[in-house]
Amino acid sequence: MAKLLIVDDEKMITIALRRAISTLDHEIDTAPDGIEAIVKISETDYDLVVMDLLMPRMNGHDLMEWIRSNRPNLKFVVMTAYGEKELREQILNNGAADVLYKPFEDIFKTAQQLDKLLK
Amino acid sequence: MPQQLLVYAKGTHKSFISDILKDLDAELLYFKNTAEIVASNTNGQIAIIQDSLWNKTLAKTLNSRNYPPIVICFGSNFEDRAEARYGDLHYIPFNLDQNNPKLSIVGSLEQLAKFKRILALKEHRMRGWNFEKNPVLYLITNLVRECSLASSNEHVLKALNSLRSVLDFQFSAIYFFDHQEKFESAIFEGLKSISKKSYNRKDWPSSTNWNEIFKESNCSILSPFDTTTRDITPFHEPWSSALSLRVVPKQSESGRRERTAIITLFRNQLVPFSDHDSLLLEISNGPLTLALEKAEMIENLVQASHKWRSTFDSISEPVIVINGSYEIVKANKNFSKTLEIDFKTVKGRKCYSLFANRKQPCAGCPTQSPLDIDFHKVPNRAGQEYLSWSYRVNVNKQKYNFMFYRSLEKETQLRSTFVQSEKMAALGKLIGSVAHEINNPLAGILSTCQVSLSSENKDYSEELEEIRSAALRAKKIIDNLLGFTNSRIEEESFDFKELVLNTISLCKSAIKKTKVNLVIRDQLPKVKTNQAMLQQILFNLITNGLQALNGEGDLLISVKSVSGEIECLIKDNGPGIEAKKLKNIFDPFYSTKPEGSGTGLGLSIVGNLAKKLQIRIDVSSQLGKGTEFKLRIPV
Numbered sequence: 203m204a205k206l207l208i209v210d211d212e213k214m215i216t217i218a219l220r221r222a223i224s225t226l227d228h229e230i231d232t233a234p235d236g237i238e239a240i241v242k243i244s245e246t247d248y249d250l251v252v253m254d255l256l257m258p259r260m261n262g263h264d265l266m267e268w269i270r271s272n273r274p275n276l277k278f279v280v281m282t283a284y285g286e287k288e289l290r291e292q293i294l295n296n297g298a299a300d301v302l303y304k305p306f307e308d309i310f311k312t313a314q315q316l317d318k319l320l321k
Numbered sequence: 322m323p324q325q326l327l328v329y330a331k332g333t334h335k336s337f338i339s340d341i342l343k344d345l346d347a348e349l350l351y352f353k354n355t356a357e358i359v360a361s362n363t364n365g366q367i368a369i370i371q372d373s374l375w376n377k378t379l380a381k382t383l384n385s386r387n388y389p390p391i392v393i394c395f396g397s398n399f400e401d402r403a404e405a406r407y408g409d410l411h412y413i414p415f416n417l418d419q420n421n422p423k424l425s426i427v428g429s430l431e432q433l434a435k436f437k438r439i440l441a442l443k444e445h446r447m448r449g450w451n452f453e454k455n456p457v458l459y460l461i462t463n464l465v466r467e468c469s470l471a472s473s474n475e476h477v478l479k480a481l482n483s484l485r486s487v488l489d490f491q492f493s494a495i496y497f498f499d500h501q502e503k504f505e506s507a508i509f510e511g512l513k514s515i516s517k518k519s520y521n522r523k524d525w526p527s528s529t530n531w532n533e534i535f536k537e538s539n540c541s542i543l544s545p546f547d548t549t550t551r552d553i554t555p556f557h558e559p560w561s562s563a564l565s566l567r568v569v570p571k572q573s574e575s576g577r578r579e580r581t582a583i584i585t586l587f588r589n590q591l592v593p594f595s596d597h598d599s600l601l602l603e604i605s606n607g608p609l610t611l612a613l614e615k616a617e618m619i620e621n622l623v624q625a626s627h628k629w630r631s632t633f634d635s636i637s638e639p640v641i642v643i644n645g646s647y648e649i650v651k652a653n654k655n656f657s658k659t660l661e662i663d664f665k666t667v668k669g670r671k672c673y674s675l676f677a678n679r680k681q682p683c684a685g686c687p688t689q690s691p692l693d694i695d696f697h698k699v700p701n702r703a704g705q706e707y708l709s710w711s712y713r714v715n716v717n718k719q720k721y722n723f724m725f726y727r728s729l730e731k732e733t734q735l736r737s738t739f740v741q742s743e744k745m746a747a748l749g750k751l752i753g754s755v756a757h758e759i760n761n762p763l764a765g766i767l768s769t770c771q772v773s774l775s776s777e778n779k780d781y782s783e784e785l786e787e788i789r790s791a792a793l794r795a796k797k798i799i800d801n802l803l804g805f806t807n808s809r810i811e812e813e814s815f816d817f818k819e820l821v822l823n824t825i826s827l828c829k830s831a832i833k834k835t836k837v838n839l840v841i842r843d844q845l846p847k848v849k850t851n852q853a854m855l856q857q858i859l860f861n862l863i864t865n866g867l868q869a870l871n872g873e874g875d876l877l878i879s880v881k882s883v884s885g886e887i888e889c890l891i892k893d894n895g896p897g898i899e900a901k902k903l904k905n906i907f908d909p910f911y912s913t914k915p916e917g918s919g920t921g922l923g924l925s926i927v928g929n930l931a932k933k934l935q936i937r938i939d940v941s942s943q944l945g946k947g948t949e950f951k952l953r954i955p956v
Contacts, residue, residue: 214765221772256761283760285803305764305796309771 204249204320207231209239209265210281211257215304219252222313228320236260240268243276249320251278252302266296277319325350327363327390330371338369338395355379363390372396457604460487464605468612472619477612478510481584481605488601490586495613498581505580566602568609582613639726647671647682650721659726660702672724678702687711688722698729708732748909756802763799766792802922814849817887817954821880824859831867840879845887846956854930855954861923862891862950869895869948887954894947903942 206228208216216232223230231246233239235257243251251269255262262280269276280293281302290301299319306312329352330338342349352358358368359382370379372394383389460483467480474495481493497505566584586602588594633640639656641649649670657664660675673679673686677700682689687697688711699709706729711722770789774782818841825837848855866876870893877892898906898913905911907928931938935955942948 212761212765214762214769218765218768218772222768254761283757283764304760305767305792309768310775 203227203229205229205231205246206316206320207233207239207242207246207248207251208253209233209236209251209257209262210254211235212254215254215281218309219313222309223316225310226313226317228317234258236262236265236268239265243269243273248276250299250316251276252316253278253280255280255282255284263296266293266298270297279316279319325366327352327358327361327366327368328370329358329368329374330395331374334371334396338371342369358383366390367393369393369395457487457601460484460601461604461608465608468608471612471616474508474613474616474620477609477616478508480612481510481586481609484586484601484605488586488598490588492587494585494587496583496585498583500580566606566609568606568613580617584609641667641672641724643672643688643722643724645720647673647688649675656726676701676726687724688713699726701726705730745909752802756799759795760799763792763795767796798922812849813852814847815852817845817848817880817889820848820852820856821859821878821889824856824863825878827860828863828867831864833867834872835867835870836875838875838877838879840877842881845880845882848887848954848956850934850936850954854934855936858927858930858934858936858952859889859891861927862952865923866891866893866895866948866950869893871895874947882956883953885956887952887956889952889954890949891952892947892949897944897947898942899944900942903940906940 206223208219208230209232210216210219211234213234216234220230220232231242231248233242236253237260239251239253240260242248251265253262253265266278266280269278277299278297279300279302280298281304282289282293283304285303293301300315302312302315325348326342327350328335328338328342335351339349352361355374355376355378358379363383363386368383368390370392373396375392375394383392463483464480467483468477471477471480474497478493478495484490493510494507496507499505568582568584584602586594633651634654636653637655639659640653641656642651644650649667649672652664652667654664657667662675667675673682677683683699685697685699687709697709699707701707708727708729709724711724714721714723767789770785770792774785774789821839821841825832825839863876863878870876874894877890879890879892881888902913906913906924909922909925911925928938930936931952937953939951939953940948941951
């Protein structure tokens with residue numbers, strides 16, 4: 203069993219991901235933006251952070267920066283609706299374990315993808 | 322003391338020449354016959370002789386004098402006759418007009434000027450310069466005169482012939498080298514027996530510099546003052562002696578290196594050139610340099626004028642130059658082309674009469690307000706509106722106007738195309754950002770639906786399924802919209818036949834009862850392009866055709882290889898598209914389908930993708946017969 207933090211301002215995404223991932227027996231926390239995510243990461247040891255890029259208050263890019271300099275061992279995955287190759291390369295260069303594209307074809311497959319990263 | 326002119330002419334010729342010469346401050350001595358001239362002392366004089374009276378005996382006797390006279394032949398039927406060969410002979414051609422003798426020489430004004438220069442030279446002689454005792458002075462005077470008349474490099478080379486009376490040579494050449502002393506070109510004189518082909522600059526590599534050329538041929542030209550006789554064979558001809566002179570200064574005053582010319586005289590005897598010969602040639606340096614510089618300037622001038630003309634003609638719109646009274650001085654080719662009139666008939670016509678078919682200057686003629694750089698509307702003779710503006714120039718205190726015309730129709734078209742493409746670019750940006758914004762909540766809806774559907778509670782599963790299918794439709798629209806803004810193209814090589822078969826199987830659900838005929842010529846070359854984009858094009862066109870057929874009729878897909886391209890034809894025999902609608906089918910949000918059944922994006926995506934992949938699409942349609950799309954895919 204692992205601990206995941208899902209960061210997205212779109213509540214439906216966090217609800218759906220929480221449901222899909224809980225079938226795999228992992229513990230889920232959610233945060234609506236980068237700032238709350240940092241608060242939660244500071245309090246709890248997560249195994250994986252799944253984050254959106256565009257969020258109010260503090261966006262995914264800044265969150266990535268923060269994780270890289272403060273929690274270098276923390277794995278994270280980025281969700282985005284932008285399919286450009288350059289963006290994908292930039293995200294992977296920033297230390298992301300993977301890039302997930304929204305909308306998801308099949309949320310359960312996405313959950314399994316995340317599960318694989320945890321092993 | 323007025324100079325003496327010896328005149329030998331008869332009848333009308335005599336009265337004509339007397340008439341012309343009477344303005345000159347000269348004493349005219351008339352000869353009645355050849356014997357009189359033979360008996361006379363004509364040393365160093367000027368003799369003006371009617372061309373038909375000039376003969377071999379005269380040439381021979383005059384030439385045998387210590388100091389032969391300058392002979393000017395005038396008339397209208399002078400030919401290069403054998404007896405005409407004479408050291409210092411000039412010819413003034415004219416057509417004798419009995420009624421107005423003065424006018425008849427106007428055609429040869431240049432010749433008249435030459436004539437006067439010769440007379441001026443003669444005047445110097447009359448001031449007691451003793452040319453017989455000073456051959457060098459004679460040489461220089463002759464050379465200066467010849468050089469002053471020369472207007473091309475070839476003329477300068479011919480002028481060198483005036484050296485022959487004091488310097489013996491058979492063959493002369495001028496070699497030109499650029500500012501880096503690389504060989505440029507050469508011209509030759511007196512080389513009738515040798516084909517000029519062998520001196521083509523192609524024979525000499527352009528990298529060769531001048532001393533390499535002459536080193537190879539073991540030539541004395543290496544040093545301009547080296548007159549040593551050598552056994553040289555320049556250009557495969559046995560010339561035994563050469564004398565050369567570097568004439569154009571190597572460096573100009575501004576310090577820039579200019580092009581150099583080397584003049585070389587060749588002798589085919591075993592008598593070497595002497596120091597005296599070398600000195601004579603060196604003395605000629607000044608006039609030769611000036612003459613070559615002048616020739617170069619004239620050449621540049623001709624080039625510049627040619628360049629100007631080409632530039633003027635290459636302007637794609639009609640342009641004319643008019644003077645103060647609206648007469649056309651110059652017109653570019655496109656002016657006569659636009660008006661569909663002969664290029665030669667334009668000059669001298671009034672611009673308003675020619676262009677607008679009017680009797681007075683056009684209202685709002687831009688020449689009337691030269692400071693106003695705005696366009697003015699002017700109708701042409703066919704009533705089409707043109708925009709016109711003018712640019713005023715002053716040449717020799719004369720005012721000229723450049724008039725530019727542009728078709729209003731073309732201008733409007735150009736502008737609307739520009740505005741349209743700007744609009745499309747802005748629309749693309751907007752669509753991109755909207756699509757991404759919508760994708761986010763859409764992702765939530767789709768995922769939540771899926772999760773909810775998987776729960777054990779099936780109370781609302783039907784409703785959830787509906788929400789999900791609506792969201793999937795929205796997702797598809799978004800994907801299509803993103804096709805507009807997606808600028809990445811990754812190319813791969815693949816088999817086109819396979820792609821077509823795959824795409825047809827994707828369309829199966831839409832095919833229903835329609836009969837799809839597929840004709841593929843085997844052995845298609847592989848296509849290198851973005852497979853997904855090409856498939857989208859095919860998919861959209863096939864489903865489009867199927868929708869047009871609506872279950873009735875045939876769809877033909879035919880693929881063949883045509884000269885480096887793959888030609889793919891997608892043809893239906895459905896209802897067809899009206900001609901006036903046909904030009905809009907590639908516009909976004911334009912649909913011929915009933916409202917609500919099409920997004921109006923299918924073909925606009927095809928158009929956009931095809932543009933990106935450089936695929937040409939031709940569409941033709943006939944009402945009641947069907948529509949045909951022809952793709953030309955580069956291999």
